[in-house]
Amino acid sequence: MLQNILAPKTACLLIIGNEILSGRTQDTNTRTLALALNAHGIRLSEVRIIPDIEDHIVSTLNACRVHFDHVFTSGGIGPTHDDITAACVAKAFGTTLLLHAPSFTALEQHFGPERFNTARQRMAYLPDGATPIANPVSVAPGFTIGNVHVMAGVPKIFTAMVEEVVPNLPRGAALSMKGWHACGLREGDLAEALTRLQSEFSQTDLGSYPFDRPAVGKGVALIAKGYNAAEVEQAAQAVHDLILAQGQTPISGEPADHGAAT
The missing domain is CATH 3.30.70 (Alpha-Beta Plaits)
Incomplete structure (x- = not known):
């Protein structure tokens, strides 16, 4: 249903994280994104929750970015060992992670030189060709590459990134x-x-x-x-x-x- 020609654009949300699948963390980002997209005239057609497994992320992302007009991801772009989303997106697009100098500088200023360790520096590496998504909450950027919008999983940061991205997408008739x-x-x-x-x-x-x-x-x-x-x-x-x-x-x-x- 909801196959109205007035809303041709579709979106998919990939929620990435073992903590969601284990039940430790409750997802609230789906509702945030759905409401924003509905108001903008883009239909959230599907939501998938997938684990922090490289091959699974890459294959799911490649399938979804062909099938939907927009793909949003939530989770896995922090400084820890299981934050592998950026690398997986780069692999899906057949490219590599490169240091994004403005993000590096902003993060260094945010944390200070003494606290800006190697783990935090990882958050300044984006796939080649990606455009940063501003993060007014904690500075570390998300990014857009092609029709894929990669965002943090922390609800407050996810919401801020949605507010950065969705208003700039082509608008359809609101739900x-x-x-x-x-x-x-x-x-x-x-x-x-x-x-x-x-x-x-x-x-x-x-x-x-x-x-x-x-x-x-x-x-x-x-x-x-x-x-x-x-x-x-x-x-x-x-x-x-x-x-x-x-x-x-x-x-x-x-x-x-x-x-x-x-």
């Missing part, structure tokens, strides 16, 4: 989203009617999201989203009427704390 919710709704009661609506509004994604919130009780939120704003409005009105037909009172939007687990 429109509107919906209703009601307590007392049950998915099984409205599934057939919702399927008919999805067929009617083919350029809009109709999502059904059960909730159980201490403050509001149990029910279902029905959300219309897509890149054709006029159709999203029409679909949302149809969803509103569907809730009324179920004998419930539609409430605009989603229930409070909708980001929590259902």
Whole structure:
């Protein structure tokens, strides 16, 4: 779904890190990127979480950069032994890491000569032909090469880099989203009617999201989203009427704390 011609550009996020796969660290960068891309009219079509293994990173990156208009990576560009993303990206593009002198100077000034050791100096090496992504939080740059945007995994830094990159990408129609919710709704009661609506509004994604919130009780939120704003409005009105037909009172939007687990 969401195959609207108004949003032709697609993106993939590669989350790189054993700490994500082990469960030690919880990913929050997907939501950050998705919201930024949606607002800019680029569709985040896929997210993959992969380990710190060179061959795996290189092969996945090469597959994704051909299939998607943009590839974003998160993680693996720090000073430690398992920060191998930059080298893997260089290998994927058939090039080598070169010292980026302005980044080296900025890092040296940031850490001071005594603390700017060999490990930290590694962060100033970028693939030949890459353009640095500014890092206003901790100076160490990300970089863009081709259609690949390589960013830090630390959420605060990742967010800052997203804010540096996404506004400068070609813009499409922003994602429109509107919906209703009601307590007392049950998915099984409205599934057939919702399927008919999805067929009617083919350029809009109709999502059904059960909730159980201490403050509001149990029910279902029905959300219309897509890149054709006029159709999203029409679909949302149809969803509103569907809730009324179920004998419930539609409430605009989603229930409070909708980001929590259902």
